[in-house]
Amino acid sequence: MKVIEKSTLIGKRIAKLDAPEKAAGMTRYVHDLDLPGQLHARILRSTRVHARIKRIDTRRARALAGVHAVLTAADVPYQRPLGVGKDQLPLKGDKVRSLRDEIAAVAADTEAIAEAALALIDVEYEDLPTLTDPADALKPGAPVIHGETLASPAPHDALKPGEPGDAEAHRHNVAMTFDYAQGDLAAGEAESDVIVDDWFRLHYVTHCCMGVSGIIAEFDRSGNLTLHSNTQVPFLHKREFAEILGMDPGRIRIIQPPIGGGFGSKLDIYPFEPICVFLAKATRRPVKLVFSREEEFIASPTRQPVLLRLRSGAKKDGTLTFRDCETLHDNGAYTSWGATTPFVMMQTISSLYRVPHCKYHTTAVYTNNPYAGSFRGYGNLQATFAVEQQIDELAEKLGIDPLEMRLKNAQDPGEITPQGMHFQTCGLKECLRTAAEVSDYRARHAAALAAQHSPQRYKRGVGMASMLHVGGGAKIYPSDGCGTILKIDDFAHVTLITGASEIGQGSETVLAQLVCEELGIPLDTVSVVNNDTDITPWDVGVHASRTTFIGGNSAIGAARKAKAKVLAAAAKTTGIPEAELELRAGHIVRTATGEALVSLAKLLRSLHFSDKAELVMTTFYYEPPSKHQDKSFKGDVSAAYAWATQVVEVEVDTDTGVVRLLKVTGAHDVGRVLNRLGIEGQIEGGIVMGQGYAITEDLMVDGGVVRNPGFRDYKLVTAPEIPEMEVRFIETMDGEGPQGAKGVGEAPAICIAAATANAICNATGVRIRELPFTPEKVYRALHRAGVPAGPTGGD
Amino acid sequence: MAVEHYWAPTSLSDALEHLRGGDVTVLAGGTDLMPQTQAGRVSLERGLLNVRRVAELHRIERVDGAVRIGALCTITEIMRDPLVGEHFAMLADACDHFASDQLRNAATIGGNVCNASPAGDTLVPLLVLDAEAELASKPGARVERRRVPLADFFVGPGRTRRAPDELLCAIRLPLPPPGFVGRFFKFGTRPALDIAAISIGIGGVRDGRTLVQARVAYGAVAAVPLRARRTEAALEGAALDAATADGVAATARDEVRPIDDLRASAWYRKELVFNMTRRILHDVAEA
Known part of the structure; x- marks a missing residue:
């Protein structure tokens, strides 16, 4: 008798299915x-920050040999506004x-010819007064960025959160506003x-995907459009493209080649995409448009820069009493997802720790700066930066240990916050305790406090922060679902056809793994098809840490x-009741003994080539039990919530201001570890992305x-x-999650x-509320605070 | 202007003849030239002269009382060269802070010198080591050579005393006197792939508690890599104690003329010059 033991793939270290191709440089982006x-x-972009276009002369460019089309707005009378705010034409x-603005586009035989043609386009501008400091946007007499009325957008479902500014608001440079309140602030x-009241200033960074933006557009002779696109939201884009192009969405097919990084940058539709379609239409040829790296920095979205004022209060015993948050979002010239980050920010303000009374307000104002999109964490890095610093400030004022302060206010499982988020599972307290214990937080924190005024050149300190983020999708759109088609062939090879896109995060591997776990088959017998809207069922897209x-x-x-079909067939064949059968290692086995009864392949063939002539093909559409928020932003918007605490140990060089991360200890409530290798990579990568945001990365925008x-x-x-990293997983086994897991793609950053x-404050006594912590900024802060550079020989 | 002629001679004499015609861009490692031309900051002349095949420019050799480093020697080769390691450790140290491995394998010392960036990584140690630039030209039938002290070689950002018909053949470094100590410090925001916000080179001969024949140079604090004569005078023969270190560092802070740019403000550069000069002097005193 052949016996097959029960085994599981859950929690194992599984290499990404696409790793060999990528490592060998064979992936075709x-x-x-x-x-x-x-x-x-x-694309020809503006050389002015804010100007009227007086004249565009493309004659010389059109005359250049090898040029097939030169388009300006005048050549595309049918173009319609695009993007989250529908406030720009391609x-x-x-x-x-803004400087990224698209004025003309060229299609030519080669990229070099197209580039040469751009230089032959003459544009005459009439400069307008510029507005590049968001603080000036609301002042009387400020230049108006969107005073004119745009071509009205096509009818559109209310897919977007927030209150988009109307034409009147636009005349005052207001792009969007958000207001939320709970309890009674007074x-x-x-x-x-005690009350603390501070301003925080969050800067521009950008995604820096290894693969720059790119698209290929082609029409067939029946007028069907195929886009080879890096989008993270193919099904939403079908609709958006249809709207912008005045096409039937059914005639648009989006194929995603392997995507060289997304991180949120490919959630909106950007002007270059329809422009490429215009060129394909004009030339009746496939047209490819790929950014240069410089263009990627200038014309792809940034993380939302924010000026944030936060006031927080607490009682003597450390109980939090209120938070009052007001932000000014620099919307840039146009409205993309960056303006809507308050949706996530207010969750952190209202529900990261128990706070009975909250008020939140955002005004997103137009300026002539680059515009921000969505970026891993989606406003949460900004909000957490303020909230978690004030927890430390309050703790210090009250003489309470910062860990105790957090534990005192941390949520428990089962809690429903005033904003309506229901934490069915919640590992925050365990995250706090674990991160503190593994990093030796208390002892190091106390030691650094004691050494703050010593004359050493290098000062060390530890700092702690926690986070709350959606971990079970986010019901922003009418549906937050994902469809799957699954087929098993005569050789027991499974094809998983999923709407969920792979953008490098490892989704195809973890989805294959979950299927294998159910069907008891090895990983190398699964193929994943996930990149073609003509084949895959609908999915809302890769965002909100939702895909796993x-x-x-x-x-x-x-x-x-x-599995149910297979076991039913096996029960008939073997005469053993279904309930006593299982699938293991490609066989149907008797559960009690592990006895292999028949191979899955053989069973499938007998099903296929019998008089029943049946193939095993199934479909499923999953819609999470989450709710839309009401008009006041209340509601249980996600089916699960992820938690984490991270402790950072730094060394500050007082002679230079250099801050070095020595160690990051993370404790993450991930629900359950599915692919250990995958989640370790995702957490470590997120930590490094967070490190870049904190210390090194700075997109310097000066006068637009x-x-x-x-x-x-x-x-x-x-x-x-990159610091030493020690990550612990807190497995809270979420009841709704796949095998108990929560989504954590954004959490680590x-x-x-x-x-x-x-940590810098713990090391030096100096609190810095402005990012990034570049050497000069830190040095200036230390200098202003009277912290001397290390005396010679002091260390 | 489009390149009309491309030459890749194998002898110095041939190379110099091409140069003599004028309107020639010299290509060695290409690590500065290529990005500069692609960014439109430098335009190529009609003639492009690839000197990489001129073998005689690609040697490190001992000549009487000095070491001659051929202009085509790469940063990696210099970093690993035993003669350099034995006599000019601070130059090897600077090479170890130069860009990345890939760039060090391609970039040449001649290119680094002729590019004349105020932040050029090898230039500060070369100034401290009293380097001379060896230039060759061929105005007539014979190759003619002259030597220019590096301290006089730089005129401004990207500008040197090399005449258009001259080629930099080698850097000549006199062997340091016995008891010589040298220190190099580069401040960037990360350990590799960075352009110096400031760099410091200090050298001299230990004589009891003092430093004599003191030489001090700074990078990225003026229009040219700066040999800091006033700072040297303050350091020369003074006892290496905390008061001297403070005084010398203060002199240096006054002597440098930095600007504000993307990498650092002038104020911060001066602070770094002061703090790190003081720290290096302390380090030398302890050595």
């Missing part, structure tokens, strides 16, 4: 794709509002024994249906001009700077800046 007859496109005809203030949770539950649903559009002066973290700020 959009940059590597070339279609027969394809032309190459380049090609600008009347005026430019009562909260009255019962406070939503796509996972969808895949499991389809796999369970397949990006001063450092290249990796020489935009400093990503390099390998020697969120706390680092806040924890680093607290």
Whole structure:
């Protein structure tokens, strides 16, 4: 008798399915794709920050040999506004509002010819007064960025949160506003024994995806459009493209080649995408448009810069009483997802720790600066930076240990916050205790406090911060679901066809793993198809840390249906009741003994080639049980919530202001570890992204001009700077999650800046409320605070 | 202007003849030239002269009382060279802070010198080591050579005393006197792939508690890599104690003329010059 023991893939270290191709340099990104007859496109962008376009002369460019089309707004009368705010046309005809603005586009035989043609386009501008400091936007007499009425957008579902400013608001440079309140702020203030009140300033950073933006557009002779696109939201984009192009969405097919990084940057539709379609339409040829790296820095979205004022109060015993938060978002010239980050920020203000009374307000104002999009963490890095610094400030004022202060106010499982978030599972207290214990937080914190005034050149300190983020999708759209089609062939090879996109995060691997776990088959017998809207079922897109949770539950649903079919057939064949059968290692086994009864392949063939002639093919659509928020932003918007605490240990060089991260200890409530290798990589990568945000990365925007559009002066973290990392997983086994897991794609990046700020303060006694912590900024802060550079010989 | 001629001679004499015609861009490692031309900051002349095949420019050799480093020697080769390691450790140290491994394998010392960036990584140690630039030209039938002290070689950012018909053949470094100590410090925001916000080179001969024949140079604090003569005078023969270190560092802070740019403000550069000069002097005193 052949016996097969029960085994599981859950929690194992599984290499990403696409790793061998990527490691060998064989992955074909959009940059590597070339279609027969394809032309190459380049875009002419504004050289002015704010100006009226008086005249565009493309005659010389059109005359250049090898040029097939030169388009300006005048050539595309049918273009319609795009993006979250529907406040820009792809090609600008009347005026430019930022340096990235698209004025003309060229399709030519080669990229070099297209580039040469750009230089032959003459644009005459009439400069307008510029508005590049968001603090000036609301002042009387400020230049108006969007005074004119745009072509009205096509009818559109209310997909977007927040209150988009109307034409009247636009005339005052207001793009969007958000207001949220819970409890009674005045009562909260009255019962406070201490109150802290600070301004925080969060800067521009950008995604720096290894693969720059790119798209290929082609029409067939029946007018069907195929886009080879890096989008993170293919099904939403079908609709958006249809709207902008005045097309039937059914005629648009989006194929995603492997995507060289997304991190939120590919959630909105950007002008270059329809522009490429315009060129394909004009030339009747496939057209490819790929950004240069400099263009990627200038014309792809940034993280939302925020000026934030936070007031927080607490009672003597450390109980939090209220939070009052007001932010000014620099919207830039146009409205993308960055303006809507308050949706996440207010969750952190209202529900990261128990706070009875809260008020939150955001005004997003138009300026002539670059515009911000969504970026891993989606406003949460900004909000957490303020909230977690003030927890330390309050603790210090009250003479309470910062860990105790957090534990005192931390949520418990089962809690429903005033904003309506229901924490079915909540590992925050365990995260706090674990991170503190593993990092030896208390002892190190106390030692650093004692050594704060010693004359050493190098000072060490530890800082702690926690975070709360959606971990079970986010119900922003009418549906937050994902569809799956699953088929098993005659050889027991499974094809998993999922709506969930792979953008490098490892979703295809974890989805394959979940299917294998259900069907008891090895990983190398699964293929994943996930990149073609003509084939895959609908999914809302890769955002909100949702793919493992939503796509996972969808895949499991389809796999369970397949399993039920197989076991029913096996019961008939073997005469053993279904309830006593299981699938293990590609066989049907008797559960009690592990006895292998028949191989899955053989059973499937007998099902196929019998008089029943049946193939095993199943479908499943998973919609999470989350709720839309009401008009006051209240509601249980996610099916699960992820938690984490991170402790950062820093060394500050008082001679230079250099801050070095020595160690990051993370404790993450991930629900359950599915692919250990995958989640370790995701957490470590997120920590390093958080480190870049905290210390090195700074997109310098000066008068609307990006001063450092290249990796020489935009400093990503390099390998020697990466700290030691120790990550612990808190497994709270979420009841709704796939195998108990929660989504944690964004979580690891969120706390680092806040924890680093607290660590610098612990080391030096100086609190810095402005990012990034570059050497000069830190040195200035130390200098202003009277912290001397280390005396010679002091160390 | 489009390149009309491309030459890749194998002898110095041939290379100099091409140079003599004028309107020639010299290509060695290309690590500065390529990005500069692609960014439109430098335009190529009609003639492009690739000197990389001129073998005689690619040697490190001992000549009487000095070491001659051929202009084509790469940063990696210099970093690993035993003669350099034995006599000019601070130069090897600077090479170890130069860009990245890939760039060090391609970039040449001649290119670093002729690019004349105020922040050029090898320039500060070369100034401290009293380097001379060896230039060759061929105005007539014969190759003619002249030597220019590096301290006089730089004129401004990207500008040197090299005449258009001259090629930098070698850097000549006199062997340091016995008891010589040298220190190099580069401040960037990360350990690799960075351009100096400031760099410091200090050298001299230990004589009891004092430093004599003191030489001090700073990078990225003026229009040219700066040999800091006033700072040297303050340091020369003074007892290496805390008071001297403070005084010398203060002199240095007054002597440098930095600007504000993306990498640092002038104020911060001066602070770094003061703090790190003081620290290096302390380090030398302890050595």
